């Protein structure tokens with residue numbers, strides 16, 4: 232599903248992350264690591280937000296460097312602490328992403344309803360609480376037909392009921408469409424609520440697959 236080829240990411244002289252050759256099969260992966268170990272660096276690199284050396288391929292053939300548009304249609308990302316233009320409404324952000332990601336008709340509405348966002352989605356995002364902002368960013372990451380969804384700290388700021396709904400979204404997309412997920416979290420999620428296929432440990436500027 233995802234292939235790293237001689238991947239290195241540095242900030243100035245600081246070598247933040249090095250992954251020589253690694254192939255991940257389709258699945259749901261938890262990314263673990265202490266503060267500053269490189270979890271966000273990893274996810275932002277895979278999402279194409281950070282420049283790096285080497286290459287990353289999705290579906291074993293589509294390169295972020297050589298086919299950036301095709302790659303970005305297949306990889307969606309929700310930031311740990313999302314920031315959107317204050318003056319845009321959630322509805323406008325969703326319309327933007329629906330268009331860019333070529334989302335099927337009715338897909339966004341289904342997620343809005345499922346997460347109970349109807350009462351605030353029409354308001355400017357500048358008026359949102361941090362939990363509302365998080366829900367919007369999670370919803371945006373589910374739009375379209377990506378092969379891989381990257382969720383950086385999806386559990387922070389959302390309430391328990393919303394977390395259960397998010398777990399359902401992840402489970403359904405994985406089981407029905409074979410979508411893979413990379414989720415970073417400080418919290419332990421070994422309660423069986425998700426069919427986790429493996430764990431990735433980010434430590435000492437490297438990435439290890441634990442299981």
Ligand SMILES: Nc1ncnc2c1ncn2[C@@H]1O[C@H](COP(=O)(O)OP(=O)(O)OP(=O)(O)O)[C@@H](O)[C@H]1O
Nearest residue numbers: 242245247264265266267268269270271272273433
């Ligand atoms: N813009 C930047 N400039 C310089 N160094 C950076 C930058 N962003 C991250 N780093 C460094 O890269 C390393 C990895 O940071 P990263 O944010 O990826 O860690 P993380 O595992 O996501 O941390 P946390 O759990 O605290 O969110 C850290 O040592 C950090 O100081």
